[in-house]
Amino acid sequence: MLAKLRIVLAFSLFALIAVLAFASLASAQDVQPLLDGGVETLPVNGFEVYVGEEYLHGFRSIRTHEPGDLWKHGQIALRWGVSDRVELEADGSAQKRFKADSGRVDSGVGDFSIWGKFLVWKGAEPGTAIGLRFGVKMPNTPTEKDFGTNQTDYYSEIIAGRALGKLKLWGQLGLGILDNPYRRQSQDDIYIYTLAFSYPVKEHWTVEGDARGFFSRGEPTLYGDNHSMRLGISVDLRRDLALSASFASSSGRLYGDWSGRVGLKYRFGR
Secondary structure: OHHHHHHHHHHHHHHHHHHHHHHHOOOOOOOOOOOOOOOOOOOOOEEEEEEEEEEEEEEEOOOOOOEEEEEEEEEEEEEEEOOOOEEEEEEEEEEEEEEEOOOOEEEEOOOEEEEEEEEEEEOOOOOOEEEEEEEEEOOOOOOOOOOOOOOOEEEEEEEEEEEEOOEEEEEEEEEEEEEOOOOOOOEEEEEEEEEEEEEEEEOOEEEEEEEEEEEEOOOOOOOOOEEEEEEEEEEEEEOOEEEEEEEEEEEOOOOOOEEEEEEEEEEEEO
């Protein structure tokens, strides 16, 4: 009974995030899911919830190009294992706060997004698979916000991973179609990439890292080219709860000069 109650509660939470996402999705900043499980999917009716904070130094306003600092307060992400080859993901920030170097401050509801991951082939070892991922962001944040575009954006990716003993490697290549509110009837097409790894250095401790970003298909875009290299660690506090922290060195208007992230992951269900 308790297990069923947890599943119902988690499904309700996922539905709530989905409703918020389609009602209030914003800006094209995060072109990858916040809670990235690589090519692995959760067990059927398994759930993973993430809550955390992120800080970006050197973020540049979409509207004015001013440099400053961006806080993402109340980051939340959810993964739901629909089947052994299908997973749904939702993520976003309860609030974003941008402080320009000039002292000007802007804040508002952060981004929300919905992603679907579909594996077309699975190897014998967990972490070895090939699949597809699709994502969508819909408009809400007004264009006068420093971190919003009030546009709808779409993403599609091919994902692949390989397990080499304890070491897990995976990568993603894809395309993004981002509406540009500052050029009439215009869109920015971008290439998306990720190369990531995870390795358990000792019991309950896992080192994680990735190189990711996106760049334009030739013409200058509203967002420019953005790249980052992140290194972090995840510590299992108990079987179903983990603490994660990471640091990234980056470049680009949206990724800033460097960033830090900390959060808690809780997994339950089957």
